[in-house]
Amino acid sequence: MHDILVGFAKWLEGTPWGLMTRESVWAYPFVQLIHFTGLSIWLGTNFALDLRLLGVGSRRATAAQVAQELFAWNWIGFAIVLTGGFMLFSGIATAFIGNIAFQWKLGLFIPLALIWHVVVQRKARDWGQTSDTPGIARFAALTEILLWVCVITAAVQIPNH
Numbered sequence: 296m297h298d299i300l301v302g303f304a305k306w307l308e309g310t311p312w313g314l315m316t317r318e319s320v321w322a323y324p325f326v327q328l329i330h331f332t333g334l335s336i337w338l339g340t341n342f343a344l345d346l347r348l349l350g351v352g353s354r355r356a357t358a359a360q361v362a363q364e365l366f367a368w369n370w371i372g373f374a375i376v377l378t379g380g381f382m383l384f385s386g387i388a389t390a391f392i393g394n395i396a397f398q399w400k401l402g403l404f405i406p407l408a409l410i411w412h413v414v415v416q417r418k419a420r421d422w423g424q425t426s427d428t429p430g431i432a433r434f435a436a437l438t439e440i441l442l443w444v445c446v447i448t449a450a451v452q453i454p455n456h
């Protein structure tokens with residue numbers, strides 16, 4: 296398994312986008328900008344729904360309406376995060392797969408948070424029918440926020456290149 300991963304990482308480093316991200320002076324910060332722009336949209340829309348489920352802030356829209364209104368932007372944000380993250384990774388993939396913080400981030404926290412998010416987003420249609428949300432919805436929303444904080448905590452430990 297490890298050999299397959301290393302082989303894949305080496306192949307990525309030799310791709311045109313891997314070479315560009317690594318060798319061009321401006322490409323890496325530009326791709327970081329893409330990753331961070333996507334993160335603002337993705338995490339912003341995630342937290343907006345979570346906070347509504349928690350009952351924090353404006354109650355004009357129900358959680359079900361918030362989930363529906365933000366759905367498209369939420370997944371557009373994720374697509375941008377993924378594109379930027381994949382390109383950052385491609386430039387120095389062998390170094391990243393050997394980094395413990397990156398392993399926690401991608402191998403554990405992101406899969407967990409992502410699955411949790413999909414469940415919360417789907418269940419928000421039922422939980423968010425009325426202005427008040429049930430206890431389970433508040434628990435799920437708080438857990439989602441904590442899971443993304445774990446992802447961010449691992450991410451900021453990844454050395455900058």
Ligand code: HEM
Nearest residue numbers: 376377380381383384391405446447450451453454455456
């Ligand atoms: C979806 C949730 C994600 C979150 C919340 C997230 C968050 C972050 C944050 C906050 C940083 C900045 C670290 C810093 O500069 O101090 C970062 C960097 C990075 N991310 Fe992500 N990320 C996500 C997804 C991904 C994915 C899917 C990939 C790879 C396929 C990825 C690859 C990277 C890499 C390689 C860096 C290091 C860039 C650097 O600072 O040099 N990320 N991420």
